Amino acid sequence: MNQKIILYLCLLAFGIAAPFLFPAFKLQISIMWILVVLSLTWDVQGGQMGYNTFGNIMFFGLGMYICSSFQIGLFFPLAEWTASGGEKTFVHTPTQFFQGFFIGLILAAIIPAIVAAIIGYGILGLRGHYFAICTLGLGIAAGEFAGGIELVGAGQGMTSPPWPKGIGDTELRSEFFYYICFLLMVFTFLFLRWAYSTRFGLVLNAIRDNEDKAEAMGINTMRYKITGWVVSAFFVGMAGGLMGNMIGYIEPVETAFAGRTFGVFMVLMAILGGKGTLWGPVIGAIAFHIFKEGFWTFFLGWQYVALGALIVVVVIFFPEGIMGWLREKYPERFGEIIDEEDRKAQVELK
């Protein structure tokens, strides 16, 4: 128990000190925390509940657009901003910027959560592959849809508000976003850690193992499935809002509804780390990010090939991911002390 607290404190200390220890990698590490959020929340469906989803990227893009739209729309005419590359015409004062940012971020969480509840009500009745394919379609459709809305720049995309002038340089900007990303990651982790310890966690696992049984035992599985998706959408939406601000430019299919990159990454990270565990998606996201950056640096041009090779290796040699592999090797570390006596014991009814 104490060991665990020390571990948590060390990680917290690392997270807080990282921008000063590795100043050159601030943005990289910020993105890493975003990836951890995406992987943790994907695992709510894909791992804990056994529903493969390719649609969570939808909430990411939605959050990104919503955050920036409100940040701008609260103070300036949004249509003019997008039409004119507005950041040149309209300038946020620092107060406007931060007000807009926090309001935008909160709405970027709440609105996708509501959307998840509505769509979930419609499609979470589907099982297995049907659900997976349906979410894949939704993710793609969302990008096309956003690309058709003039107000947010259609296929051209839009800029998010630039960092306000007169309050520090780009260093301060990246530190600010770094800590917000870190905070979001910590909060997502702690929330899920708590949620998995409640009835919610056990019901998700029951749905994964045998949904028919769960229903037959009187569990309203739909309620839990929708709640799970709402939780994911909430955090993913917020992550999207943050990401839009960090990169400064929102493009419908490349950055917002980025199914080909982030949408696939979130699945890979969770599988790499170990589906259906709390730490698996965290470890998976960190390992994945390091590998990916390495590939992009050392195998430029071949980076997707290298990434593909990594996926093949993981699926073949570590089908249960890093955590699954560790669990197999050191079961006692995971509190799985299986007594051979228990396994062999005869059942007796006297």
Added chain:
Amino acid sequence: MRPVLSVEQVYKYFGGVRANENISMQVEQGSIVGLIGPNGSGKTTLFNSIVGTHPIDKGSIKFENKEVSTLPIPVIAKLGLLRTFQQTRIYGKLNCIDNMRISAKPAKDNLFSVFSTIPVELSDKAENLLNFVGLYQKRKLRAGDLSFGQQKLLELAMALMNEPKMLLLDEPTAGINPTLINGIIDRLIKVNKEFGITLLVIEHNMRVIMSLAQKIFCLAHGELIAEGAPEKIKNDKRVINAYLGAQ
């Protein structure tokens, strides 16, 4: 003498297969009732109809005087009418204790209780019930690692954890070794007498059903061909013919 479950003129077809035809049966509160019949005679189908797995084509099913034939599965289960499966269904990757903990009826069941904590006392109750079905030593094993017969026992314990009013058991002794069968009979009688749970039991083992049930219904080709006390059923011509394959 009031029926807790009453099935009236129920029909269920699967395409051209007449799985259930004009089935009527009454189960009295607090009794143990048997349901027998050759393979494919429609017993499991009738269970599925009762608990809402599929809509019935015609007829009515009442549980405690409430029409349940149009209700969804979890709602019927929450009324206190539970079933176990012929092909066992358990939560394979969870250990036995967790299988039990999640089977208990939550104190509150609404949108806000999704994140409720599972009471600690439930673990004790789970252990007691696992002990009751002889699985105490297996409690920390993953349910998926248990043998078929052991899973059958676990399913029974999970159902009891939910404290139902009535339990439909689909072949509770299938796959269980003969030395344990007397133990199961004894447990089921206790479930009925001490826990006060009405039982409707599908069973192929005649010795088991004859010593358990106060009343037996027999199906053949989807139709009800006989009903009555065990001695009467044992000597019924139509029942004997159905089992021996004569018409």
